[in-house]
Amino acid sequence: MRPRVVVTDFLTESRFEEEVLGDIADVSVLEATSEEELLSGATEADALIVFHEVPIGPALIERLDRCLGVVRVGVGFDNVDRQAAGARGILVCNVPDYGTEEVADHTLMLLLAVARRLVTTDQSMRKSQWQYQTMLGAPRLRGQTLGLVGCGRIGTAVALRARAFGMRVVFFDPYKPAGYEKALGVERTATLEELLPQSNFLSVHCPASKETRHLIDRRAIDLLPVGSYLINTARGAVVEHEAILAGFASGRLVGAGLDVFETEPLVCEELRQDDRVIMTPHAAFYSVEAFPEMRRKAALEVRRFLEKTPAVNVVNRHFLVDPRAPLSPKLDGEP
Numbered sequence: 001m002r003p004r005v006v007v008t009d010f011l012t013e014s015r016f017e018e019e020v021l022g023d024i025a026d027v028s029v030l031e032a033t034s035e036e037e038l039l040s041g042a043t044e045a046d047a048l049i050v051f052h053e054v055p056i057g058p059a060l061i062e063r064l065d066r067c068l069g070v071v072r073v074g075v076g077f078d079n080v081d082r083q084a085a086g087a088r089g090i091l092v093c094n095v096p097d098y099g100t101e102e103v104a105d106h107t108l109m110l111l112l113a114v115a116r117r118l119v120t121t122d123q124s125m126r127k128s129q130w131q132y133q134t135m136l137g138a139p140r141l142r143g144q145t146l147g148l149v150g151c152g153r154i155g156t157a158v159a160l161r162a163r164a165f166g167m168r169v170v171f172f173d174p175y176k177p178a179g180y181e182k183a184l185g186v187e188r189t190a191t192l193e194e195l196l197p198q199s200n201f202l203s204v205h206c207p208a209s210k211e212t213r214h215l216i217d218r219r220a221i222d223l224l225p226v227g228s229y230l231i232n233t234a235r236g237a238v239v240e241h242e243a244i245l246a247g248f249a250s251g252r253l254v255g256a257g258l259d260v261f262e263t264e265p266l267v268c269e270e271l272r273q274d275d276r277v278i279m280t281p282h283a284a285f286y287s288v289e290a291f292p293e294m295r296r297k298a299a300l301e302v303r304r305f306l307e308k309t310p311a312v313n314v315v316n317r318h319f320l321v322d323p324r325a326p327l328s329p330k331l332d333g334e335p
């Protein structure tokens with residue numbers, strides 16, 4: 001019998017996965033919105049390809065008797081229970097390298113749009129107004145400090161772009177090797193508390209995890225300079241929505257550019273109604289080039305499982321007991 005590969009979440013067709021896997025496996029799409037739906041359709045799979053919307057938790061993992069591995073079509077793997085999968089020998093992989101530039105560009109787009117008042121000014125023009133009053137308070141970017149929470153692939157790409165605008169860049173990332181800041185030509189702080197009071201602009205680029213949940217809370221926002229801007233293209237869980245609203249009320253924040261939210265796809269009503277917020281629907285990753293690339297790369301990882309060649313982007317290595325598929329030696333920077 002040919003192995004079965006199930007592609008889940010909001011994907012409606014499996015063209016890219018078929019291209020990569022069609023000669024060795026049967027690929028099917030299961031458009032699930034909950035783990036329960038996966039329980040009735042995915043338990044016979046030899047491999048799963050999943051997006052970020054549906055949680056892959058212990059109840060499903062318990063039933064994955066044949067599954068060699070779960071591949072996240074994307075970077076963030078916070079919706080997959082890596083430990084539960086590892087305990088059953090199921091590999092969890094991600095696709096770390098498909099959309100770094102897109103997310104960095106999107107971050108700068110949000111930063112520029114909030115700083116240069118793009119949306120309110122555009123709306124005013126559409127009402128046949130011709131005035132610069134919507135620009136009042138807009139800062140000169142050159143010389144402003146951009147604080148980065150997390151300076152991995154995307155944080156680094158953002159730093160390079162922000163430097164071209166003349167911004168001073170400082171990051172907090174406890175896991176970057178000593179001297180990384182020198183190689184990049186920026187500065188770093190040893191703690192988040194040291195980063196925040198310097199950050200006229202704060203941009204979040206760390207993964208969502210137990211450690212980073214609500215890392216940016218009211219206390220953190222209170223440490224920002226008055227009149228700051230917040231950008232989040234990482235994960236909604238890292239920034240407490242209530243803290244953004246409190247930051248607007250206290251004047252610590254005057255603008256926010258958000259691509260990700262605590263309760264996707266629902267967006268907190270107060271944020272939606274506030275024209276100091278510019279929003280996009282978890283879309284920073286997308287480009288015509290990135291979308292097929294992420295899907296082909298995810299399918300290639302599955303191909304490695306099925307052909308018993310070592311999997312590359314394994315993100316649950318330290319939880320794995322008796323892995324069901326071979327894995328490559330640990331890569332530098334692998335979680």
Ligand SMILES: NC(=O)C1=CN([C@@H]2O[C@H](COP(=O)(O)OP(=O)(O)OC[C@H]3O[C@@H](n4cnc5c(N)ncnc54)[C@H](O)[C@@H]3O)[C@@H](O)[C@H]2O)C=CC1
Nearest residue numbers: 075076150151152153154173175205206207233234284285
């Ligand atoms: N909005 C979107 O469409 C997309 C969002 N993302 C999100 O962006 C995140 C970052 O992506 P990459 O830069 O490619 O990942 P990465 O793994 O290269 O970088 C993440 C960095 O965060 C650092 N970090 C971990 N814990 C931290 C903490 N407590 N405080 C400060 N820094 C911490 C790590 O040391 C690492 O350097 C992903 O985890 C994902 O959630 C990624 C792609 C698309």
Ligand SMILES: O=C(O)C(=O)COP(=O)(O)O
Nearest residue numbers: 051052073074075076285
């Ligand atoms: O790569 C990521 O982590 C992203 O957030 C974007 O891709 P996704 O929609 O999560 O598969």
